[in-house]
Amino acid sequence: MSILVDKNTKVLVQGITGRDGSFHAQAMQEYGTNVAGGVTPGKGGQKVGTLPVFNSVKDAMAETQANCSIIYVPAKFSSAAIKEAADNKIPLIICITEGVPVNEMLENYYYVQDKGVRLIGPNCPGLISPGKCKVGIMPARIHLPGNIGVISRSGTLTYELVYNLTNSKMGQSTCVGIGGDAVVGTGYIDLLGMFEKDPDTHAIVLIGEIGGEEEERAAEYIKGHMTKPVVSFISGRSAPADKKMGHAGAIISQGRGTAKAKIEALNKANIPVADCPSQIPKLLKEKLKITGSDHLISARE
Amino acid sequence: MKIHEYQGLALFSGYGIRTSICELAKTPQEAAAITAKFGGKVVIKAQVLVGGRGKAGGVKVASSPQEAEARAKEILALKIQDLPVEKVLVAKAVNLLQEFYMGIAVDRAMKKVVIMVSAAGGVDIEDLAKNTPEKILKLYVNPLAGPSDSELDKITARVFVDPVLAAQAADTIKKMYRLFIEKDCSLVEINPYAKTAADTLTAIDAKVNFDDNGLFKHPDIEQLRNPEELTAEEVRAREAGLSFVNLDGNIGCIVNGAGLAMATMDVIKLFGGNPANFLDVGGSSNPGKMVLALEIITANKNVKAILINIFGGITRCDDVANGILMATAKLDIKVPMVIRLVGTKEPEGREILVKAGHVVADDLEAAVKKVVGLV
Numbered sequence: 001m002s003i004l005v006d007k008n009t010k011v012l013v014q015g016i017t018g019r020d021g022s023f024h025a026q027a028m029q030e031y032g033t034n035v036a037g038g039v040t041p042g043k044g045g046q047k048v049g050t051l052p053v054f055n056s057v058k059d060a061m062a063e064t065q066a067n068c069s070i071i072y073v074p075a076k077f078s079s080a081a082i083k084e085a086a087d088n089k090i091p092l093i094i095c096i097t098e099g100v101p102v103n104e105m106l107e108n109y110y111y112v113q114d115k116g117v118r119l120i121g122p123n124c125p126g127l128i129s130p131g132k133c134k135v136g137i138m139p140a141r142i143h144l145p146g147n148i149g150v151i152s153r154s155g156t157l158t159y160e161l162v163y164n165l166t167n168s169k170m171g172q173s174t175c176v177g178i179g180g181d182a183v184v185g186t187g188y189i190d191l192l193g194m195f196e197k198d199p200d201t202h203a204i205v206l207i208g209e210i211g212g213e214e215e216e217r218a219a220e221y222i223k224g225h226m227t228k229p230v231v232s233f234i235s236g237r238s239a240p241a242d243k244k245m246g247h248a249g250a251i252i253s254q255g256r257g258t259a260k261a262k263i264e265a266l267n268k269a270n271i272p273v274a275d276c277p278s279q280i281p282k283l284l285k286e287k288l289k290i291t292g293s294d295h296l297i298s299a300r301e
Numbered sequence: 302m303k304i305h306e307y308q309g310l311a312l313f314s315g316y317g318i319r320t321s322i323c324e325l326a327k328t329p330q331e332a333a334a335i336t337a338k339f340g341g342k343v344v345i346k347a348q349v350l351v352g353g354r355g356k357a358g359g360v361k362v363a364s365s366p367q368e369a370e371a372r373a374k375e376i377l378a379l380k381i382q383d384l385p386v387e388k389v390l391v392a393k394a395v396n397l398l399q400e401f402y403m404g405i406a407v408d409r410a411m412k413k414v415v416i417m418v419s420a421a422g423g424v425d426i427e428d429l430a431k432n433t434p435e436k437i438l439k440l441y442v443n444p445l446a447g448p449s450d451s452e453l454d455k456i457t458a459r460v461f462v463d464p465v466l467a468a469q470a471a472d473t474i475k476k477m478y479r480l481f482i483e484k485d486c487s488l489v490e491i492n493p494y495a496k497t498a499a500d501t502l503t504a505i506d507a508k509v510n511f512d513d514n515g516l517f518k519h520p521d522i523e524q525l526r527n528p529e530e531l532t533a534e535e536v537r538a539r540e541a542g543l544s545f546v547n548l549d550g551n552i553g554c555i556v557n558g559a560g561l562a563m564a565t566m567d568v569i570k571l572f573g574g575n576p577a578n579f580l581d582v583g584g585s586s587n588p589g590k591m592v593l594a595l596e597i598i599t600a601n602k603n604v605k606a607i608l609i610n611i612f613g614g615i616t617r618c619d620d621v622a623n624g625i626l627m628a629t630a631k632l633d634i635k636v637p638m639v640i641r642l643v644g645t646k647e648p649e650g651r652e653i654l655v656k657a658g659h660v661v662a663d664d665l666e667a668a669v670k671k672v673v674g675l676v
Contacts, residue, residue, distance in 0.1 A: 020615070075514065101485045101515035102407055106444040109412050114445075125614065137584075139614045139644050154560020155584070156612045159644065160665065163612070180559060182409050209560050212409045235563040238548075238570045239579070246544035246559025246581040248514055249409070254427050259567075276568045278666055 002129035002174040003149070003194040003201070004092060004120075005068065009133045012066040012090070013038035014057065014081045015073035020096070022048045024072065024137050031134040036064035057088045068092040070126060070135050075099035078122060082108050086115040094135055095121035095185070102248065105183045112185060119185025123247065125155040125177035136177065138162075146171015148284065149195040151188055152207035153180050153214075153249070157235055160277050161207055168281035173201040180247030182211070188218035196226050203229045203284055206271070208262055210236030211250045215262040219269040229287035232266050233274045234259045302511045304525045305348040307390045309507025312484075313491075316476045320504045323392035332373035333366040335391040342394035343369055347376050347386040350530050352425075357381045362394065384529060395503065400493035401460065402426055402437070403474060405481045413441040414481065416448060416474060418460045422493040448478055461502075469502045470494070484522055485515025534578075534597050541593050543582055550575025551676050553598035553607040553636075555591070557582050557616045565610045568665060574673035577604050584615040591624025592631060599634055605676040607638045608668060618642050618650025626657055637675050641668035 011028065015021040016038020026049050029035045037052040037060055044055030054060035057069070069085040071078060071094065078097045085093045093112065100108075100122045112119045120127065126136015131145035142159055144166045152158040158177055165172060176191055178184050188206060195201045204226075208215040215234065222230050237259040239245050241252045252258050263273045272283045304312075310320045322339065325348070326332040336343045347359030354360060359381055363369035369391065379386045400423030408415040419437045421429055429436060440456050442448045453474055457467040473494070481489045490508040497503045516523050531539065538545030544559060548566075552574050556562035559581045566576040578598065582590050598604055611621045621642065628634070641662040642650050651661050662668040 076517065099514045099517075101518070102487065102512050103414075103444065103482055103485050103515065106407065106412060106414065110443060110445045137615050142644070152560070154558060156556075156558025156614060157560030157564050159612045159614055160561055160564065163643065182407065183412055207560070209563060214410070217410065233564070235560050235567060237567045238576065239563055239566070240546070240548065243546045243579075244513070244544075245546065245563050245579055248512075250559060250563070254430075275571055276666060277564065278664075 001198050001200040002132060003191070003198050004174060004176070005127055005129050005133040005135050007132050009034060009068050009135065010064065010066045011035045011135055012057070012060050012064065012069045013051075014069055014071045014085065016040055016048050016051065016053055017043050017046065018072055020137070021072035025049070025051055027140070028134050031140045033133050033135060036060075036066045057084045057090070061088050061090070066090065068135060069094070071095040071097060073097060079104045079108055082119060083111055086112045086117050089115060089117060091117050093117060093119045093185070094124070094126050095119065096124060096126060096137060097121075098123040100181065102182050105181060109183060109185060120176065121179040121184060123181045124179035124184070125158060127174060127176040129174045130172050138175070142166055143175065144169070144171035146173065147200055147202040148172050149198070149201040149204040150175035150207070151191045151204065152177050153209050153247070154207060154235065158207060161205060161233060161280055164277050164280055165205070170281055170284060173198060180209075180249050182249040188214055189221045192218060192221060192226060196228055201228065203231070203288055205280055205284070206230055206232045208232060208234045209247070209250050210239050210245065210252050210259050211247070211257040213257065216265040219265040219271060222271060223269040229284070230271050231274065231280060231283040231287055232271050233277060233280060234262050234266070302513055302516060302526060303350045303530055304509055305350065305388070305527065306346065306507050307348055307388070308525050309509040310504065312480060312509060313504055313507050316480050318473050318476050318504055319502070320507070321392045321395060323390050326373060326389050326391050327387065329370040329374040329377065332389060332391050333370035336363060336369035337366040339391070339393045344392045344394050345369060345372050345376060346390045346392065347379060347381060348388040348390055349381045349384050349386055350527060351382040351384055354381050359386065387529070395495070395497045395505070397423070397493065397495045397497065397505070399496040401470070401495065401502070402429070402492045403470065403477065403494045404488065404490040404492070405477050405486070406488050408441065411441055414444055414478075416440040416442060416456070416478070418456055418470070418474070420460050422495070426490070426492055444482070448474070465500050466496065466502055473502065473504070480509070484519055485512045486510060487512045534600065538580070538597055541590065543580060543590065543594060545597065546579040548576050548578050549603075550577045551603050551605040552672055553577045553601065553604040554610070555580050555582060555594045555598065555607065556610045557584065557612065561610065561612055565608065565665070565669070568669045569608070569673065572669050572673045574669070574676065577601055588620050588624030588627055591621060592628040595625075595628040595632060595634065599632060599636070604636055606636050606672050608672040609638065609640045610665065610668065611642050611644070613642075613644025613646060616644070617646040618644060619646040619653060622650040622653035625654065625659070639668050639672040639675070641665060
């Protein structure tokens, strides 16, 4: 098992004829993901590689019965793309696009909720269940199938941590990038709950950063609801106040959202926080109280 | 993006919110002329993009044009949190019979727009929130629905008591909310929102911030941008699509991805170094971006060594390597560079750099230790 995506995931690519959309549609296919086709208004009937292009999500759904959509359209059109996917009841929508205005995202958040579907992102790298399915832009070869769940607000920092895990032979069940914006469709707590229930996930790495209070809330949740070990890394210890550090959501404002506050909250919930990415495998091993790491990948079928 | 009080007040007027009578002055003489035109007492207020101007001596009262000239001269000579005061707002003095606070922002945790109203206005709202949070009434709004009249009436009746004032305040909140949504604001705040006569409330101050991601929809707001909000390097970086923040250390950093860029700075600090900047080159494979990034970094005279940390996903290591070679050919880089390269097209990227005589690391901590040892 894994969470959210696996061998049964059938993916639609919104914005498939764009530079990123076409490149990653094919990269996902090469990884073994079942990509059913894509959507670009006005380009229905064309092909991207072997993949059919449709004019609308509705047309695409009629033909493909996809159960997941990944969005690569420019920020200007992202909210419309999210709503179109939600209107067609695609149960899992992943928005890669960076730069969606936060007020639009607030609307999208309730819009998808009303339709009963799940949104991941925006401004995220997507997700991967190694060996089964990749719906995102992450470099596939750094991953290894296994039993560590990874949740992160950042893209390349997640790769850095996964790279350290894989180098220590600690495979991953599912890695999810939730996105670096102030308001995202799915947060830490939703995913922690899913990992807790997933029999193939034995421990979780929670990667956070400055801004907001999501990590503090996650710490509270872990204390009350999780039996599986969680370790963490928080970036932005050296970030100055009131400056947006790249991600729209990564800002210390009015003294809130500091790395220090997050680390304290996590430590209080008995979650060790690594000083640098390379310490994560060691912290996990300590938490799992095992000597070797074979046990972690042996459960994989 | 932040704007000045005078720009915020002009936006308020455009939305039909009553504001104090005021005019902008760039010189003491202009301040005197405006005071003469208004007649009577004025308040002269520094226009800076940071808070705390009152405590810094940036707000003064004057009773005559001569006095206004002298006070404006003092204020225009000030630096508030390192920012020089270049403009003052001259406002006709009014009676502040009672001071209220009204603000609209996004509550990240609640995922709602929050309307905040308080009868304890005029003071630092952050202090108020910390010390006596019960004095701020909050109304959470689902953005799909907007605030309802009955909810607004309830909250304003509690804070303003007098029905005439409460109705005025509710009307002002609706206008603030419209501005907040229509212009993609991240904050719309009036502090103080003052009772200036028995039946009149007036916006004495205006604080309006915008979501940078929404600016593409609002060329009128983009025009309000103040160059002093960012350093010259930050402006250049922004125009080129790089995220850049100046810091006070001596190790220049170029990293792809915001989270990894912050983590790289953190690891530099952990090993006793001091980063000169935050720079996220983004997920592009355009070698030109690397040239520009190195140009910006090397323009900073404090930089004694450079660390380039790339974890290729969308970004290809061979493109990064070519960008580095283009930059070293174009720029005369006098400080040592440590390059760490992993991910997509790593062997190709590595080969390009090694052939050109660069040493390439694959371990982040080893690279950081090396660069810290160089400064």
